[in-house]
Amino acid sequence: MSAQDNFFLKDNVSDKIHFEFASNLIIIPLEINGVTLSFVLDTGVRKAILFNLSERDSLDLKNTKTFYLHGLGGDGRIEALKSTHNKFRIGEAVCNNKDLYVVFDKAINFTPRLGVLVHGIIGYDIFKDFVVEINYNSKYIRLHRPDAFKPKSSKKWKTLPIVIHQNKPYLDADIAITEEIKQVKLLIDTGSSDALWLFEDKNEGIIPNKDMFFNDYLGQGLSGSVYGIRSKVKNFTLSAFNLNNVNVAFPDSVSIDVAKIHKERNGSVGGDILKRFNWFFDYNNNQIHFKKNGLFKDPFTYNNSGIVLEHHGTMFVREQIKVPPRTSYSERDHSNAVKIDFAISHIMVLKPTYKIIELRTSSNAYASGLRVGDILIGINGKPAYDYKLSQINMIFHGKTGKTIRLKVERNGETMTYKFKLDNAFKKSEPSN
Known part of the structure; x- marks a missing residue:
């Protein structure tokens, strides 16, 4: 590996970068050719891969050629473009000569299923150059220069x-x-x-x-x-x-x-x-240091609804807002029965919509009549757009027996279904 493709910290011996945490994944800000993007920090990948190309016009990708990437699912490989001589920055760490693999297949986009904007994945390119600290409690990573890193001496580690x-x-x-x-x-x-x-x-x-x-x-x-x-x-x-x-x-x-x-x-x-x-x-010394944190005792749960959702675009929603009191005006008739208050107004805001893209056929949700392709518009009496995708998934991971009410749209028709969260391990009833 050429030293020219290494990240380096000029003055600092370490650099702290806060991350977003979604579906147990670490999402870090990564600047490529001056454009800030969001990448999953993935120890399972050897190459930096860009697959959400909304920013492609401003990335100034050069020196591209066709390449094939291998990964889980399907036939095991997918076509990409390899771009060389890109400038990467994460926090204060900079690399001026980094390869980037660009996937144009729109089906390879993790954003809808995570509910958080993700442009790509990166792993080895960062871990090879630093001792990488990951603090899941406080949601940050810290990049340590290997020559200045000293392991923790506490017995907890x-x-x-x-x-x-x-x-x-x-x-x-x-x-x-x-x-x-x-x-x-x-x-x-x-x-x-x-x-x-x-x-x-x-x-x-x-x-x-x-x-x-x-x-x-x-x-x-x-x-x-x-x-x-x-x-x-x-x-x-x-x-x-x-x-x-x-x-x-x-x-x-x-x-x-x-x-x-x-x-x-x-x-x-x-x-x-x-x-x-x-x-x-610590890749350079072929070792890891770790200690348990406050999440250690959290139970391991399954999705007891059997429903997998993804983002399905956005919709405009009319929301009521309060405007400054000085615009209020009251008018009373002789009986004091009428009051006109102009302090309330409305705005149109964009909200997310969610679609069922997987549904376990052994689940109570399937038995209730829900189907893949249904658009979720309400959950337990509240608009679905009031929830983040992660919040809905937490509801689906609830205890067996909890009643869930979903309002969905199917072929332009609104329908409501009710079911109880069931044990994911229950056996399907044999078909007649």
Whole structure:
């Protein structure tokens, strides 16, 4: 790797950058050729990839040629353009000669499903040049110059070795799907919203718990949607830290052939576990330092509605506002019964709309009559646009038995459906 494509900090020994946290993903501001964009910080990617091209006219991309990227989902690869000699800036860290891979397929856009604007993903380009501190509690990363970094001395911090293989970090952990403890090698994947992914391997005894599983949509990969089985593992242990009843996904084999580049890899550890610790990633010394944080004891929950939503554009909504009192005027008739108040006015504002894009057919929501393609316009008596996507998802992750009322639009007709959140692990009733 040429030193010319390295990030550097001129005067500071470290630099702190605040991030947005959505669906267990870290979203950082990244400036490319003078334009500030939002990128997911993803330890699972080797290249900086831009896929939301709303700013393409001002990015001044040059020296482009066709390239193919490989990733989860679909046929495992997607066409892109490789652009060289781009200027990147993150905080005070600058690189004047960085490659960027540009995907033009509009289907590869994480913004609708996250509910937060995202232009791309970046990983190794940052981690190779700094000791990267990730503080999930306070939602910031700090870039430390490796020559000035000193590990924490507190006993609360633990250190583990990692292996950097093809620019991606791997660690060893222990799992117990039921009772037997197994050591697994996992990709550290800050770009995954899930807790744990495992690649099914009957010879190694890595298979879903036969008494607790369901088929589901797992997420969006670079090459399309990924499906598989969701389940639980009894225990997940990392150094001295043990987590119980952890969510796990087993992706379909057609989605992981390309991903399983490291022959010893058994899966990935993602954001729903990583967020429970604060981290220092030290690629240069092949180690990580970490301690548990305030999120450590949060329960691992599933979407008990079976509904997956995404942003579906915006709509104008008429909202009432108060104007300054000096514009008020009152007029009374002889009976004092009429009062005209001009202090209330209205404005038109843009609000988000949401669309059902995945729906588990074994769910109560499906049984109630909801279908993929329905546009959500109301939830529990309130307009859907009053909620962020993350807030609606929190409702869907509620306790079994909670009643949910959804108002949707389908083919121009408004319909209302009611259902109870059910156990995601319930078995579908056999069809007659």
